[in-house]
Amino acid sequence: MAAHEESGTPGWMKWGLVALVGVPLLCGGSGLLAFLYMRSESPYEDAVARATRNARVNKALGAPVSANFFFSGKMQSKGYxxxxxxEIGLSGSTQDGTLHVKGVRTSGVWGFSTLKVVARDGTEINVAGGF
Structure with missing residues (x-):
């Protein structure tokens, strides 16, 4: 009798368990790496900095304003x-909002074609013009 059969668990069950646990972890790990890459290679940090330092955003959401760790989005790039x-969730002391971002990278430099905050109460603030 083989050693794995002596333990009472057939070998195929152990490999099945490895597949059931391992595949989602592998996929989740890949998704996490893609998320972290997108966060570091995209205009995420600049967009959040502009929004959280904007006086009108701070007034509408209530200072201090901070960005949620997770966000939704997509990125396409080719060369530079x-x-x-x-869409990045923002939290303020009086209400939450969403930062809508469309960043365009030309020759390696990111810029914004859309950068606006929409507060939960419907207030819209265009942040693309600066601080």
Whole structure:
């Protein structure tokens, strides 16, 4: 009798368990790496900095304003050019909002074609013009 059969668990069950646990972990790990890459290679940090330092955003949401760790979005790039579209949750002391971002990278430099905050109460603030 083989050693794995002596333990009472057939070998195929052990490999099945490895597949049931391992595949989702592998996929989740890949998703996490893609998320972290997108967060670091996209205009995420610049967009969040502009929004959280904007006086009108701080007034509408209530200072201090902070960004949620997770966000939704997609990014496409080819060489030094690309596009990133994101929605980033913001939390203030009086209400929450969403930062809508469309970043365009040309020759390796990111800029914004859309950068606006929409508060829960419906207030919209265009942040693309600066601080």
């Amino acid at each position: 050019d690309g596009v990133a579209i994101m």
